[in-house]
Amino acid sequence: MENRARNTFVLLTIVLGIALQCISAEDAKTTDALPTGSPASVTPAAVNPAHVDLSAAHAENAAKTVPQNSETPMTNNNSSTQHINIEVYYEALCKDSVEFVSKQLLPVYNKLNKFINVTFIPFAQGNITLNTTDNTYNLTCRRDGECAADKVHACGINKIKDSEKLIKFVNCSLTEGFNSPNKTVPIEVCGKNSSIDNSIVTEITECANSKDAWSTWLQNYKNMSTSANVTSVPKILINKVPTEDITSNNLMKVVCKQINEKDLPADCNTFVSGSDKLAVGVLPILIGAFYIIKMI
Numbered sequence: 001m002e003n004r005a006r007n008t009f010v011l012l013t014i015v016l017g018i019a020l021q022c023i024s025a026e027d028a029k030t031t032d033a034l035p036t037g038s039p040a041s042v043t044p045a046a047v048n049p050a051h052v053d054l055s056a057a058h059a060e061n062a063a064k065t066v067p068q069n070s071e072t073p074m075t076n077n078n079s080s081t082q083h084i085n086i087e088v089y090y091e092a093l094c095k096d097s098v099e100f101v102s103k104q105l106l107p108v109y110n111k112l113n114k115f116i117n118v119t120f121i122p123f124a125q126g127n128i129t130l131n132t133t134d135n136t137y138n139l140t141c142r143r144d145g146e147c148a149a150d151k152v153h154a155c156g157i158n159k160i161k162d163s164e165k166l167i168k169f170v171n172c173s174l175t176e177g178f179n180s181p182n183k184t185v186p187i188e189v190c191g192k193n194s195s196i197d198n199s200i201v202t203e204i205t206e207c208a209n210s211k212d213a214w215s216t217w218l219q220n221y222k223n224m225s226t227s228a229n230v231t232s233v234p235k236i237l238i239n240k241v242p243t244e245d246i247t248s249n250n251l252m253k254v255v256c257k258q259i260n261e262k263d264l265p266a267d268c269n270t271f272v273s274g275s276d277k278l279a280v281g282v283l284p285i286l287i288g289a290f291y292i293i294k295m296i
Contacts, residue, residue, distance in 0.1 A: 084258045085117045087237040089124035089230045090174075091142060092149030093183055098174045100234045104251040106171050111252070111267045113163070115259055120170055122153040123221040124230045130215075137215050145183030148208070149173070152185040154217040155207035159200055168194035 088105065090097035109116065126147060127140045139147040153173055160166040172190035177183060187208070191201035207213045228235065228242075236243050236251070243254060256268035 082115060082260055082263060083117050084115055084255055085119070085237075085239050086255075087119045087121060087228070087240075089121045089225055089228060089233055089235040089237075091125050091146060091233045092122055092153050092174065092185070093143045093146040093178055094233050095178065097234045098178045100236075100251075101167075101171050101174050106167060108252050108255055109164075109167050112255055112259075112265065114265075115263075116255060118163070118167065120153070120157050120166075121221050121224050121228075122157070123150040123218050124225040124233050124235065126150060126218065126222060128215065128218050128222055135212075137212060139218070143183075149177045149183065149185050150218065150221075151208045151214045152177075152187060152204065154214045154221065155204045156187075158217055159203050159207065160194075160196060165194045165196050169196060 086105075088101070090101070105118070109118065123141075125142050129138045130136075131138060139150075141147040141150065153170065156169050156173065157166065160169055169190050172193050173185045173187075176190060177185040180186070187205050188201055191198070191204070228237065238254065238258065252267075256264070259265070259268060
């Protein structure tokens with residue numbers, strides 16, 4: 001009887017080992033596709049890196065809309081801290097984009113802003129063409145009112161230099177614009193809610209209502225979205241790597257898995273791997289089964 005109990009225990013131990021190995025491999029799938037530990041020096045997608053396909057006659061006017069520096073519009077400049085670069089391709093009136101920023105990105109930024117750089121790329125499904133006869137632009141978007149809203153986002157991203165204020169402004173513009181009966185972004189309301197100076201709010205308003213101050217930025221966003229092969233929004237890239245199912249309430253988990261263990265903040269300690277959960281749940285059962293069998 002004792003030999004049977006011993007053999008049964010050994011068999012259960014082998015089964016547990018195989019299960020742990022399988023689940024550990026499954027856990028690894030969520031991180032192996034993304035660079036772990038300290039990432040190589042990765043430059044987040046800037047708002048004006050791509051070549052702008054404009055006519056030579058309009059090149060001079062286009063150049064005036066290019067920011068004087070090529071810094072990412074939203075960044076954490078603490079050079080001593082590991083940075084995880086998150087690119088968000090989105091549309092201003094897309095429900096999924098609204099929910100991703102408000103329910104995932106903003107909470108994650110509030111907890112882990114020390115570790116992340118965020119680049120916003122609106123107009124991800126839009127198109128812009130130049131009418132060479134009168135140097136005006138034709139914009140096409142998926143949803144009614146979306147092109148106007150995308151202009152607001154483009155101007156805001158390039159006028160607001162403070163990371164925290166920018167993400168609040170984008171979140172407010174998405175939420176308020178989507179919920180607005182006429183799908184209009186209330187720039188003044190979002191500026192106030194984001195603690196943005198009135199002078200910047202005025203600049204954003206004038207930019208969005210101008211003839212072409214936003215044109216180069218929208219052209220660049222279109223080029224960037226094409227390069228990133230955006231077919232649906234939001235599309236999220238982490239350290240330049242596309243992420244799958246990132247909109248399923250797991251952004252926090254994905255970001256936490258990119259942080260060096262020695263720097264792991266307390267907010268990431270709640271994410272326990274599947275193998276850990278299995279070990280915690282099965283081991284007591286295994287031990288109890290051994291003693292029950294031994295008593296038979």
